[in-house]
Amino acid sequence: MEILEALHDGLLLLDGAMGTMLQSRGLRLGERPELFSITHPQVVEGIHREYIEAGAQVVYANTFGANAHKLAGTGHTPAEVIEASVRAAKAACAGTNATKVALDVGPIGELLAPAGSLGFDEAYALFKEQIDAGVRCGADLIVIETMTDLYEVKAALLAAKENSELPVFVTMTFERGGRTFTGCSVSAMALTLEGLGADAIGINCSLGPKEIYPIAKELSVWTRLPLIVKANAGLPDPQTGKYDVTPEAFVGSALQFMEIGVSAIGGCCGTTPEYIARMRETLSGKRPAKREYPARAAICTPTKTVAIDGVAVIGERINPTGKKLFKQALIEHNMDYILSQAIAQIEADADILDVNVGLPEIDETVMLPEVVCRLQAVIDAPLQLDSSNAKALENALRLYNGKPVVNSVNGEAAVLERILPLVKKYGAAVVGLTLDENGIPPKAGERFAIAQRILDAALRYGIRREDVYIDCLTLTASVQQKEVMETLKAVQMVKERLGLKTVLGVSNISFGLPGRELINQSFLTLALAHGLDLPIINPNIPSMMGAVAAFRVLYNQDEGAKDFITKYAQEKGAAPVVSVQGMTI
Amino acid sequence: MEILEALHDGLLLLDGAMGTMLQSRGLRLGERPELFSITHPQVVEGIHREYIEAGAQVVYANTFGANAHKLAGTGHTPAEVIEASVRAAKAACAGTNATKVALDVGPIGELLAPAGSLGFDEAYALFKEQIDAGVRCGADLIVIETMTDLYEVKAALLAAKENSELPVFVTMTFERGGRTFTGCSVSAMALTLEGLGADAIGINCSLGPKEIYPIAKELSVWTRLPLIVKANAGLPDPQTGKYDVTPEAFVGSALQFMEIGVSAIGGCCGTTPEYIARMRETLSGKRPAKREYPARAAICTPTKTVAIDGVAVIGERINPTGKKLFKQALIEHNMDYILSQAIAQIEADADILDVNVGLPEIDETVMLPEVVCRLQAVIDAPLQLDSSNAKALENALRLYNGKPVVNSVNGEAAVLERILPLVKKYGAAVVGLTLDENGIPPKAGERFAIAQRILDAALRYGIRREDVYIDCLTLTASVQQKEVMETLKAVQMVKERLGLKTVLGVSNISFGLPGRELINQSFLTLALAHGLDLPIINPNIPSMMGAVAAFRVLYNQDEGAKDFITKYAQEKGAAPVVSVQGMTI
Numbered sequence A, B: 001m002e003i004l005e006a007l008h009d010g011l012l013l014l015d016g017a018m019g020t021m022l023q024s025r026g027l028r029l030g031e032r033p034e035l036f037s038i039t040h041p042q043v044v045e046g047i048h049r050e051y052i053e054a055g056a057q058v059v060y061a062n063t064f065g066a067n068a069h070k071l072a073g074t075g076h077t078p079a080e081v082i083e084a085s086v087r088a089a090k091a092a093c094a095g096t097n098a099t100k101v102a103l104d105v106g107p108i109g110e111l112l113a114p115a116g117s118l119g120f121d122e123a124y125a126l127f128k129e130q131i132d133a134g135v136r137c138g139a140d141l142i143v144i145e146t147m148t149d150l151y152e153v154k155a156a157l158l159a160a161k162e163n164s165e166l167p168v169f170v171t172m173t174f175e176r177g178g179r180t181f182t183g184c185s186v187s188a189m190a191l192t193l194e195g196l197g198a199d200a201i202g203i204n205c206s207l208g209p210k211e212i213y214p215i216a217k218e219l220s221v222w223t224r225l226p227l228i229v230k231a232n233a234g235l236p237d238p239q240t241g242k243y244d245v246t247p248e249a250f251v252g253s254a255l256q257f258m259e260i261g262v263s264a265i266g267g268c269c270g271t272t273p274e275y276i277a278r279m280r281e282t283l284s285g286k287r288p289a290k291r292e293y294p295a296r297a298a299i300c301t302p303t304k305t306v307a308i309d310g311v312a313v314i315g316e317r318i319n320p321t322g323k324k325l326f327k328q329a330l331i332e333h334n335m336d337y338i339l340s341q342a343i344a345q346i347e348a349d350a351d352i353l354d355v356n357v358g359l360p361e362i363d364e365t366v367m368l369p370e371v372v373c374r375l376q377a378v379i380d381a382p383l384q385l386d387s388s389n390a391k392a393l394e395n396a397l398r399l400y401n402g403k404p405v406v407n408s409v410n411g412e413a414a415v416l417e418r419i420l421p422l423v424k425k426y427g428a429a430v431v432g433l434t435l436d437e438n439g440i441p442p443k444a445g446e447r448f449a450i451a452q453r454i455l456d457a458a459l460r461y462g463i464r465r466e467d468v469y470i471d472c473l474t475l476t477a478s479v480q481q482k483e484v485m486e487t488l489k490a491v492q493m494v495k496e497r498l499g500l501k502t503v504l505g506v507s508n509i510s511f512g513l514p515g516r517e518l519i520n521q522s523f524l525t526l527a528l529a530h531g532l533d534l535p536i537i538n539p540n541i542p543s544m545m546g547a548v549a550a551f552r553v554l555y556n557q558d559e560g561a562k563d564f565i566t567k568y569a570q571e572k573g574a575a576p577v578v579s580v581q582g583m584t585i
């Protein structure tokens, strides 16, 4: 993919606006710009040619809204429009093979469920139709752009990856606050799209370069991917409609973007071939700054990113194991009960929710994705998809909005082969349990060896090191008292020697003992001290969340004890009550 | 001291009974045996001579009951009786200088306070009178024997050490259960007497060799000192008065004692020169087994030994700092209140009680020993004498019954010079705080360096390594959040690199924060995980004792969770309640 090499070697100059150029060449308000490729192909080709002459190395074909939804009632299919648009772009490139033609894919123009009525699979089908057409008529790459809904991007990106071999660029459109119109954050965009296999990501439209700059800067610390910026030429004058950033100023901004490592730059609304030409004059020969990307463990939904750079709590309550009422709710398809369990955990400050719906009576392949979608409609915490059923996992991974974590794989080769490709394809993090076909080894060193094996397998599948979390397995103190310390030692070894994040289900430790909550609380604190990052606990037990809050103060994670004071200052004489029987299992 | 060299080089053969021998030579029932030295010096000398000819290397002069209390009304002073008795023994040794004469010091014959009315200082004065006399007439060593009251032994041993340069042997008399008549345990005897400077310790009288064997075996693991056994010749036949262990059987037992490292063997009631002669025949040339003594950190009272081989809790409540009611009680000399605080802590399972009575209004040099004595009259837990006043410490150390711990010294040379000699003389353990004239260093490494300095100083003063405990100092998380981890690191360094036991006052951590109890509980667990042995806490807060109990389960100190289950099994739905305000500071 020579275009990707170009991106890595230096600055890739993109083209400028198509829409505003068409308006200046006769496109009337309300007219679909893509139809111009059929009605006025020479105009479209002419605009492309101007950009190519100005120095653009990539031109975006006039296919932005060429989807069946937007074209409904025009009498034209996406395939027709795309064919005409790509032909115009290719015609403009005639005589040069340095310029590449991008299939431009914009938003469908209808909200996806749950906010709107368009299903994820329907969105996927609309995008697939465009991708197929673009591939057929020889587009060199795919650009998904001006997106505000991460879920819609996921449908488009999956459609692109599953139906073509072309490089895929994705740019989204942010508002001044650093979020998209639908609330998607920069970090969620980066984590999700890098995971799903985008080749370059960035920001376009809506704002001028000055407003985009801090957003691009934030993006640069959340991804290793090459960065793209296509800013508008500032804002249009309400009276004249003229944009307020001159080509000179635009070039100055481009230099600033290059200093933070942006490597593909063009223009969006209000920019013209002059902007591109001025950039070529000034920027050619200059190289974007090398970026240093500190690997970060994180998962997300569009609106909430959980960076695992301290303790993050995984709520354990969405799980039928040992929970009579939950079992019943699953069997009776009582979604309200399941959602109430989720909400209660979020209100108790869980950072992530585990989702396990495995029951013999239940078809997990249907139930897991359904519960995931229902949960994502009401809560913003990232989810841990907890299943050993590969099909259930794939169905849920496909519909999950953001970057989830999959729980779990283990040291068994067959399990690794079955699950890791899904983790890689859908860009999730994954929990590896330190057991294999021979069971759970008693000694820390042996569990560490399995962790190493899991990590090696994950790396072979192209999963990043920081996305592998290890669960060293909590045994039951009443039965395997000596192994309690082996678990703690294993956690420390995995943390110190492999540098991986660690997960541990806590409450199993006290099974069969009285005073369970006290044992759980102490074990939690001990595990945190040994390097546990992601305790799986019941966040509705105050002593457990209390242990996390206190640990964060004592290990300097809660600076100035701000969170702790907020939580406990008002609870005079009331906080945290420990009751041996109070535990929900 | 050649006798000590003899003890270390091989078996030291002691003599046999004097009392039963005198009875067989005319002593009538009710007559004081010591007076025989005045009335029948040739008989006494003759018995000694028989023992010397049988091979005894040490003969005990006929001074067992030669104290002013027992001699009252006889018309003879201890000095007269001792002079006559030692003279008789020396006369028997004439012509050989291989045999040594011991001043034999038995019990006073009256109970010491609080059980009886004899004051510790009075007892000391009675013993001093005997020691002075023995020294004057040239005794070669002092043997304190047939003791059942550890406190009385302490008075005698202090009198011997402070008023002579002679070697001092101490043997106590045990019952079959492994305790003396007053309840003193083997470990308490060993810890206390080794600390006070006895040169050899052991067991005599009351039981035959078979019954003494397990007790001697237990003693051998609690002391490094040479061991002495002088068993009776079994038990007397109620009809004939004849003892039931023959000289042959007695020699067989002596071999068993040598196998566990006993290096001074003689006989007590019922033994005769024949027993000694048979031992010489069979045992001469044989060497007692070398003992391996694993250094053990422990403190005690006569009836309770706390071995620091896991977590041991020090109760913090006997301390006026920040406690209004306690201050008032001290000022009003309200002992009942102070004792009630002690009892409450013992009922809550504290292992050791800290005793601090420092107040500007109070003369600590009087109050500390008084409180110590009053406490020891009602509770059996060992005490931590908590004062920086050397005179107060010495007064309390002198009157303490058992082996206490002194809190505290620090890295300041002047403090070490003032306190460590007292610690050494009275055989206490000592807590060293990792601060010096420059204050508390922020970094773990610097605190560790002070710990090292304190240890080196203690070793120079002859204090044993296992008797040095280090307090790495808890700072306040609200003010010095980063130093919390430095304290934990320092604890771990001291534990791992110096192998010393560690002490830490816990509740200071949460000063100035809400949710104090939660912070205290978590910090306690974290500190235990880093190697804290001796948390100083309020044992009447269930969450604190709960944290200790849970830790002991999780770190395999409470095997099979026996203690934990006992404590929590019955507390259905009730245990341990944490309340933020409930903490007594």
Ligand SMILES: [Zn+2]
Binding pocket: A204, A205, A206, A232, A268, A269
């Ligand atoms: Zn635009």
Ligand SMILES: [Zn+2]
Binding pocket: B069, B110
């Ligand atoms: Zn008297």
Ligand SMILES: [Zn+2]
Binding pocket: B204, B205, B206, B232, B268, B269
């Ligand atoms: Zn005897």
